[in-house]
Amino acid sequence: MPVPRTPPLLADEVTLARYPFLPQASDWIRTMAVRHNIDLNELLEGTWMEQARQRARIRLIDSVQSKEGVQVVGGDIHTEEGRLIEAFSFYYARLVMCASEDERLIARWAQAEAARAEQLLIQDTSNLPAVAMTYISKVEQSTTSPSSLTAQSGMGMHQLRQRPSDEWRVGLADFIEICPKITGHRWRLPNVDIEKGWVKLHGERQYASSAKLARLLRERIKAAIQAETLEKMAEVTTDLAVRLAEPVGMVRNLMANKTSEAIALVGAEEGDWPPCMQKIIADLTEGVNVNHFGRLFLASMSATLALPQESCVGFFRGAPDFSESTTSYQVQHVYQHEYTPAGCGKLKVNHNCPVLPGDNRTCDQPWMDHPLKYIRATQRWKRLTERPSATESATTDPPSKPEP
Numbered sequence: 001m002p003v004p005r006t007p008p009l010l011a012d013e014v015t016l017a018r019y020p021f022l023p024q025a026s027d028w029i030r031t032m033a034v035r036h037n038i039d040l041n042e043l044l045e046g047t048w049m050e051q052a053r054q055r056a057r058i059r060l061i062d063s064v065q066s067k068e069g070v071q072v073v074g075g076d077i078h079t080e081e082g083r084l085i086e087a088f089s090f091y092y093a094r095l096v097m098c099a100s101e102d103e104r105l106i107a108r109w110a111q112a113e114a115a116r117a118e119q120l121l122i123q124d125t126s127n128l129p130a131v132a133m134t135y136i137s138k139v140e141q142s143t144t145s146p147s148s149l150t151a152q153s154g155m156g157m158h159q160l161r162q163r164p165s166d167e168w169r170v171g172l173a174d175f176i177e178i179c180p181k182i183t184g185h186r187w188r189l190p191n192v193d194i195e196k197g198w199v200k201l202h203g204e205r206q207y208a209s210s211a212k213l214a215r216l217l218r219e220r221i222k223a224a225i226q227a228e229t230l231e232k233m234a235e236v237t238t239d240l241a242v243r244l245a246e247p248v249g250m251v252r253n254l255m256a257n258k259t260s261e262a263i264a265l266v267g268a269e270e271g272d273w274p275p276c277m278q279k280i281i282a283d284l285t286e287g288v289n290v291n292h293f294g295r296l297f298l299a300s301m302s303a304t305l306a307l308p309q310e311s312c313v314g315f316f317r318g319a320p321d322f323s324e325s326t327t328s329y330q331v332q333h334v335y336q337h338e339y340t341p342a343g344c345g346k347l348k349v350n351h352n353c354p355v356l357p358g359d360n361r362t363c364d365q366p367w368m369d370h371p372l373k374y375i376r377a378t379q380r381w382k383r384l385t386e387r388p389s390a391t392e393s394a395t396t397d398p399p400s401k402p403e404p
Helices: 013-018 025-035 040-045 050-065 080-100 103-123 128-135 172-181 209-233 238-243 245-266 275-285 292-304 309-315 324-337 344-349 371-385
Strands: 139-144 148-153 156-161 165-171 193-195 198-201
Touching (some): 013 080, 025 080, 040 080, 050 080, 050 103, 103 245, 128 209, 172 209, 198 209, 275 292, 309 324
Antiparallel strands (some): 165 198
C-alpha cells in the first residue's frame, strides 16, 4: 500500500523543524535557506552552520551507538535559530550518509531517526493526525463511548463513569504491510480487532492507542528516510564526497569499532557461554517451557555471537510448543533488528539466572552485570593461561577472572 500522494498541509514551523524528514518540510527549509543565505558551502564549512553540524554529528553518533535512536533533545526549536539548527542538522547528516555510499549505515541511521520520531509522536498528540495521514493511506481517530463501572462504598453501590478515550484505527492493507516488521503478539493479524476493513488499535493500560499508531508510523518513516537517502546518494559528486570525508570517516570508525567488538564475541566457543545461556538451552532440550524473556535472550545472544540462524532455531526444537515456521520467523526478526541481550539484573528478575552466590566465581565478581562481560572475561582468561609460562596453570580454576 503506497503512502498518500498528497500529504496534509503543515505550516507550523516548529512542527516542520521537529520532523524535518516530512515531505511538507522541504519547501519550508528551502525558503529558510534563501532567507538566511545558507548554501552548500555554508552548510559544509560556514561558521553560521557550525552548530547545525555539531548537532548532526550527535545524530550520526547516536545512530550507531544508541539502541533508542537519535536523542530527542536538540536545540530550542521555538526560536528561529533553534529551528534552523534542528532542520539543517538533519540535512547535513543525510548528506554524510549519502556520501558514505554504505547502505548498511544508511539503514541504521534511518532506523535511529525513525525511533526518535516515534518517541516524539507518542507525546505530540496535536501533530500525530497530520503525520499519520502523511504516511498511512487509511487512518482515522474516533472517540470511544464512556463505560460504566459499578463500585461499592460505605454508602452502598454506585455507578462510576469513565471518561471517553480517543482510539485510532488504520486500514487493513496498511496494517498487513507494516505489522510483519514489528515483533509482539499484539501485531499479529489473528490477535487484532478487524471491522469492515479497519484494524482497531485498542488502548491498553501501558500502551495507548496513539503510541501504537506511533509505532506503525516508525516503520513507514524509516522506509521513507532510507529510500530518499538512497535516491540522493546518486547525486553525490566526487568533490562533495571529499569534503565530507571527515564525518564519513567518523561514522565508519564508530561502526568498525562496534563490529570489532562483535567479531571478538563471535570467536566464543560453547564453553565460553554464560551459565544463563547454557541453562536455557539445556531446559529447552529437555522440553522445559522457557518463558518469553528467556527465549528472547537466547535468540539475541545467538545473534550477537553470530551463530547461524539455523543453529539458533535448533535450540528451540525441544520446546513443547515448537513450530519450525514460527520460530524461524521470530529468530529472523531478532537477527535483523539486532536486539541487545538483557543484562544480569533483568535475567534475575525474570527468573532466567540459574547462578546463586558462590556457584560461579566469575558471576560473583562485583563488575559482572552482563552475560557478554562473562564471555569477554572467559576469553581473556583463556588467552592469559594459554601463554607458555602459564601452561600448567591453565587447567586449574583461578581465584577470579580479570575484569573485562
